[in-house]
Amino acid sequence: MLRGEILAVGTELLLGQIANTNAQYISKKLAEMGISCFHHSVVGDNPDRLEDTMKIAMNRSNLIILTGGLGPTKDDLTKETIAKLFGRTLVMDSKALTYIEDYFSKKGRTMTENNKKQALVIEGCEVFPNDQGMAPGMLVSEGGTHVILLPGPPKEMQPMFESYVQPTLMRIAGKSMSIHSRVLRFFGIGEAQLETVVSDLIDSQTNPTIAPLASDGEVTLRLTAFTDSKEKAVPMLDEVEEKIQARVGQFLYGYDDTSLFLELKKLLEEKRWTLSCAESLTGGLFQGEYCSMSGASQTFVGGVVSYTNDVKQMLLAVRPETLASYGAVSEPCAIEMAKGVMRQTGSDVGLSFTGVAGPDPLDGQPPGTVFIGMADKSGRTNCVKLELTGHRNVVRQRTCKHGAYQLMKWLGE
Numbered sequence: 001m002l003r004g005e006i007l008a009v010g011t012e013l014l015l016g017q018i019a020n021t022n023a024q025y026i027s028k029k030l031a032e033m034g035i036s037c038f039h040h041s042v043v044g045d046n047p048d049r050l051e052d053t054m055k056i057a058m059n060r061s062n063l064i065i066l067t068g069g070l071g072p073t074k075d076d077l078t079k080e081t082i083a084k085l086f087g088r089t090l091v092m093d094s095k096a097l098t099y100i101e102d103y104f105s106k107k108g109r110t111m112t113e114n115n116k117k118q119a120l121v122i123e124g125c126e127v128f129p130n131d132q133g134m135a136p137g138m139l140v141s142e143g144g145t146h147v148i149l150l151p152g153p154p155k156e157m158q159p160m161f162e163s164y165v166q167p168t169l170m171r172i173a174g175k176s177m178s179i180h181s182r183v184l185r186f187f188g189i190g191e192a193q194l195e196t197v198v199s200d201l202i203d204s205q206t207n208p209t210i211a212p213l214a215s216d217g218e219v220t221l222r223l224t225a226f227t228d229s230k231e232k233a234v235p236m237l238d239e240v241e242e243k244i245q246a247r248v249g250q251f252l253y254g255y256d257d258t259s260l261f262l263e264l265k266k267l268l269e270e271k272r273w274t275l276s277c278a279e280s281l282t283g284g285l286f287q288g289e290y291c292s293m294s295g296a297s298q299t300f301v302g303g304v305v306s307y308t309n310d311v312k313q314m315l316l317a318v319r320p321e322t323l324a325s326y327g328a329v330s331e332p333c334a335i336e337m338a339k340g341v342m343r344q345t346g347s348d349v350g351l352s353f354t355g356v357a358g359p360d361p362l363d364g365q366p367p368g369t370v371f372i373g374m375a376d377k378s379g380r381t382n383c384v385k386l387e388l389t390g391h392r393n394v395v396r397q398r399t400c401k402h403g404a405y406q407l408m409k410w411l412g413e
Contacts, residue, residue, distance in 0.1 A: 002173050005039040005041070005061035005064045005065070006066075007042075007053060007057060007065070008022060008040075009042075009050060009069040009078050009152070010044070022152070022154060022157055025158060027040070028213075032181055032224050033224070033226075034209040034224060045077065050069075054085055062144055063169075064147045065148045066147070068152030070135035070137075070151050071118065072114040072117050072118050072134075076117075078149055079120065079149055088123040089123045090120040091120065093136060097119035100115055103134065118136075119134075122140050125138040125139055128164040129160075135156075139168060141172075146172060166179075180227065180230055180233035180234075183220050184220060184255065185258065187253050187260060189248060195212050197247050201243060207225060207226050208236050208237055208240050211224070216401070218401070221244065261404050264290075264404045265293055265295070267411055268299040268411075269299055271348075271411070274346075275290075275300050275349045276300070277351045277353075278306055278352040280305075280312070280354040280355070281354060282399050282400055287300070287303045303345070309328055317343070318336045318337060328363060329363045329369060329371065330371060331373075333354055333373075334353075334354050338374050349377070352371075352373035352374075353370065353372060358395060367395070368390070369385070371385055371386075
């Protein structure tokens with residue numbers, strides 16, 4: 001079994017000048033392939049510290065993936081350090097050198113001598129071409145330990161990983177070269193709760209594998225099957241999904257690269273209905289997100305940012321007595337806002353948001369209190385009250401996602 005470890009090389013990472021997005025990307029890819037990653041490390045451009053860190057890594061992991069330190073400058077010492085550890089020399093890779101020379105020729109630039117350094121590779125390694133840059137990647141294997149060296153720039157590293165490293169890892173791991181994934185997207189259930197409910201399935205996973213991931217208030221489960229054809233993978237993925245759906249299917253809203261807003265748009269398109277929106281605490285965030293989708297104008301007609309009570313009354317016809325009796329942060333106000341924006345725009349569905357983003361209370365309501373109002377052309381209305389946590393902008397962003405989710409549920413009833 002491969003025990004993975006990722007080691008990023010670069011003093012700029014330690015200084016906080018750039019984020020280590022490479023480790024995140026590689027970890028995600030390893031999880032998709034069913035390869036475990038147990039450690040992340042970062043070390044500066046120092047050969048002694050890199051050698052010490054590598055010795056620790058090689059004692060506990062048999063797959064070590066390094067990023068960075070393959071460039072032409074004096075502080076790029078990754079391959080020199082790894083070559084020393086394995087007792088090997090650096091040799092010139094003719095294909096890489098030709099590629100670099102052609103690059104400078106086409107650009108009409110003079111190639112300095114230090115650029116040839118990028119074409120040096122570790123003796124006996126497997127070379128990974130760099131289709132987006134100059135420095136090639138490489139794999140050094142010895143005694144069951146596999147060390148992969150990749151360039152630091154993500155625009156070079158990611159294509160190299162997908163085109164060359166991923167198939168190589170599948171070969172080393174003895175898995176099928178064919179990888180088939182399906183992402184299940186959930187909303188309205190927390191990461192901890194979802195993982196608890198399906199923990200036995202995750203613990204017993206073999207093929208397909210199950211990888212949970214939480215982000216921005218949503219939770220996903222990536223199912224990955226390793227087979228030699230899509231035809232074999234589909235029933236394997238279906239079987240696992242069926243078990244998951246039996247437990248948490250009510251929270252599943254879509255698959256793969258979709259989003260709550262895209263699924264809402266699809267539903268409105270199917271119904272041939274249009275949407276309008278009245279926003280108080282969200283200040284236009286929902287409308288901005290919805291209208292960022294291509295073709296949004298087919299289902300979205302317009303909206304109102306009604307941040308003050310005066311605007312709620314003037315543009316949405318929220319009654320003064322509603323505000324006086326219940327306040328702006330209330331169910332009656334949310335429903336009147338939804339009905340008002342629907343009436344003003346002539347849409348089929350009206351959606352509204354009113355609440356307290358924080359940090360201070362409003363109308364006697366604590367921060368995080370949100371009311372989502374809904375109305376449709378048949379005269380139906382609905383309101384959902386939420387108690388959200390997080391700082392001001394987190395509450396506002398989560399409110400928008402809850403709005404898309406709650407409206408989809410209500411329209412589907």
